[in-house]
Amino acid sequence: MLIVMKADATEADIAEVERVITEMGFRPHTMPGAGRTAIGVTGNSGPIDRVRFESLNGVAEAIRVTKPYKLVGLDLRPERTVVRVGDATIGGEEMAIIAGPCAVETREQVFAVAEAVKRSGVRFFRGGAFKPRTSPYAFQGLGEEGLKILAEVRDRFGLKIVTEAMDETGVELVERYADVIQLGARNMQNFSLLKRAGRSRLPVLLKRGLAATIEEWLLAAEYVMAEGNYNVILCERGVRTFAQHTRNTLDLAAVPAVRQASHLPVLVDPSHGTGKNYMVTPLARAGVAVGADGLIVEVHDHPERALSDGPQALTLAQYEQLVAEVRAIHEVIAPAPVR
Numbered sequence: 625m626l627i628v629m630k631a632d633a634t635e636a637d638i639a640e641v642e643r644v645i646t647e648m649g650f651r652p653h654t655m656p657g658a659g660r661t662a663i664g665v666t667g668n669s670g671p672i673d674r675v676r677f678e679s680l681n682g683v684a685e686a687i688r689v690t691k692p693y694k695l696v697g698l699d700l701r702p703e704r705t706v707v708r709v710g711d712a713t714i715g716g717e718e719m720a721i722i723a724g725p726c727a728v729e730t731r732e733q734v735f736a737v738a739e740a741v742k743r744s745g746v747r748f749f750r751g752g753a754f755k756p757r758t759s760p761y762a763f764q765g766l767g768e769e770g771l772k773i774l775a776e777v778r779d780r781f782g783l784k785i786v787t788e789a790m791d792e793t794g795v796e797l798v799e800r801y802a803d804v805i806q807l808g809a810r811n812m813q814n815f816s817l818l819k820r821a822g823r824s825r826l827p828v829l830l831k832r833g834l835a836a837t838i839e840e841w842l843l844a845a846e847y848v849m850a851e852g853n854y855n856v857i858l859c860e861r862g863v864r865t866f867a868q869h870t871r872n873t874l875d876l877a878a879v880p881a882v883r884q885a886s887h888l889p890v891l892v893d894p895s896h897g898t899g900k901n902y903m904v905t906p907l908a909r910a911g912v913a914v915g916a917d918g919l920i921v922e923v924h925d926h927p928e929r930a931l932s933d934g935p936q937a938l939t940l941a942q943y944e945q946l947v948a949e950v951r952a953i954h955e956v957i958a959p960a961p962v963r
């Protein structure tokens with residue numbers, strides 16, 4: 625159920641609708657919009673009687689939601705969600721770029737990359753302290769030590785930190801040191817992790833699972849939002865197919881598909897989406913051209929020495945070139961408004 629308030633509904637009208645929903649044992653999710661406020665109802669197992677709401681002051685209509693997701697959909701919020709991270713945004717007019725190494729390896733490595741990211745004018749820095757590796761013998765990340773290095777980067781360069789949490793304890797640690805919680809492809813359907821991230825005050829970057837349909841991915845986002853965290857950013861990072869020329873198949877059609885179904889911002893990850901250095905920039909250009917709200921890219925000061933994902937890491941010079949190229953494309957497809 626979705627309750628749409630009249631444009632002139634008062635705060636008190638909204639509070640009364642929220643009270644009735646809570647009294648019925650359900651949860652209200654209030655989404656203020658440009659023209660009207662909508663209130664999503666979750667927690668009900670069957671249909672709710674519409675009449676109960678339609679008689680309340682300020683209610684325009686009560687709509688039954690037929691899609692499997694309620695909160696991520698455009699019915700609830702026709703305007704696009706802009707996720708604010710301090711003074712930076714994801715999903716707004718500005719193209720968001722998140723750049724940095726796959727993994728935090730050393731302070732020197734991280735600072736060398738962060739310096740280049742800062743110089744490029746990009747606002748977000750990535751780097752994994754907890755790495756989900758296929759082999760238990762591969763480098764697993766520095767853990768909390770890595771998060772401390774990232775926090776130093778935040779202090780020194782003013783970059784916003786995006787880093788992965790692999791479990792609920794990891795979310796707690798990431799909350800202490802970073803700005804955005806990344807949930808990895810392999811954890812897209814780790815429901816207890818999704819729920820924990822849903823109770824966080826930090827925005828969540830939710831990667832698409834290796835074999836997830838768009839609907840499964842949106843329902844994973846719904847898990848986070850149903851807990852009350854509405855700051856979710858989706859990220860297309862490629863899916864498994866028969867293709868052998870790339871590490872994953874970057875599904876760029878997912879970008880318009882998601883934008884057609886949801887108000888949430890969507891980023892493209894051309895690094896994991898291709899796995900190959902020479903393909904990253906061409907696919908980054910394509911991602912921006914197809915309408916993504918931004919990119920997440922892996923950069924290393926010495927890719928040949930990287931402890932994880934070296935083959936897909938851009939050098940600092942390649943990264944600088946990528947930023948210039950995607951900015952030019954973004955300027956053509958979404959010109960900055962003249963103020």
Ligand code: PEP
Pocket residue numbers: 726752756807808809810831861896
């Ligand atoms: C990463 O961003 O380094 C990562 C592990 O990504 P994914 O979860 O998409 O594989």
Ligand code: MN
Pocket residue numbers: 726727896922932933
């Ligand atoms: Mn990686």
